[in-house]
Amino acid sequence: MNAPSESLVVWCNCPDEASATTLAQGLLAGRLAACVNLLPSVKSIYHWHDGVETSLEVPLMIKTTRAAYPALEAWLLAHHPYEIPEIIALPIVAGSASYLAWLAQETQ
Numbered sequence: 001m002n003a004p005s006e007s008l009v010v011w012c013n014c015p016d017e018a019s020a021t022t023l024a025q026g027l028l029a030g031r032l033a034a035c036v037n038l039l040p041s042v043k044s045i046y047h048w049h050d051g052v053e054t055s056l057e058v059p060l061m062i063k064t065t066r067a068a069y070p071a072l073e074a075w076l077l078a079h080h081p082y083e084i085p086e087i088i089a090l091p092i093v094a095g096s097a098s099y100l101a102w103l104a105q106e107t108q
Contacts, residue, residue: 006065006066006067006104007063007064007065007066007091007092007095007100007103007104008063008064008065008066008069008089008090008091008092009061009062009063009089009090009092010033010060010061010062010063010064010069010072010087010088010089010090011059011060011061011062011086011087011088011090012059012060012062012076012080012085012086012087012088013042013044013057013058013059013060013085013086014057014058014059014060014080014081015055015057015058015081015082016058017038017041017058019058019080019081020038020058020059020060021038022079023036023060023076023079023080024036024038024060024062026075026079027062027072027075027076030071030075031068031106031107031108032064032068032071032072032075032107033062033063033064033068033072033106033107034063034064034102034103034105034106034107035062035063035103035106036060036061036062036063037060037061037062038058038059038060039058039059039060039061040058041056041057041058042056042057042058042059043055043056044056044057063092063103064103064107065103065104065107067107068107069089073087073089
């Protein structure tokens with residue numbers, strides 16, 4: 001069974017729903033993620049090229065494992081439309097044993 005420390009949630013913002021959907025489908029097709037949630041758009045304010053930018057983005061909440069993470073990150077870097085995409089992995093410290101086992105099974 002997958003231990004909680006082996007499970008991750010990865011956050012990745014996308015410029016629009018179309019690119020978010022394309023990325024989510026690619027991650028699932030490659031078995032790099034067990035599930036990807038497209039969240040409602042958020043307003044992001046960030047430093048970029050010596051200025052402050054504001055944009056609407058669609059966040060992805062990606063459930064995966066530590067073992068699948070390196071390939072997931074490489075795939076996102078190769079397919080994401082941003083020059084420097086936000087890719088942040090957070091450990092799942094607790095969760096339903098059956099859900100975590102499913103997550104591990106779906107990313108093998």
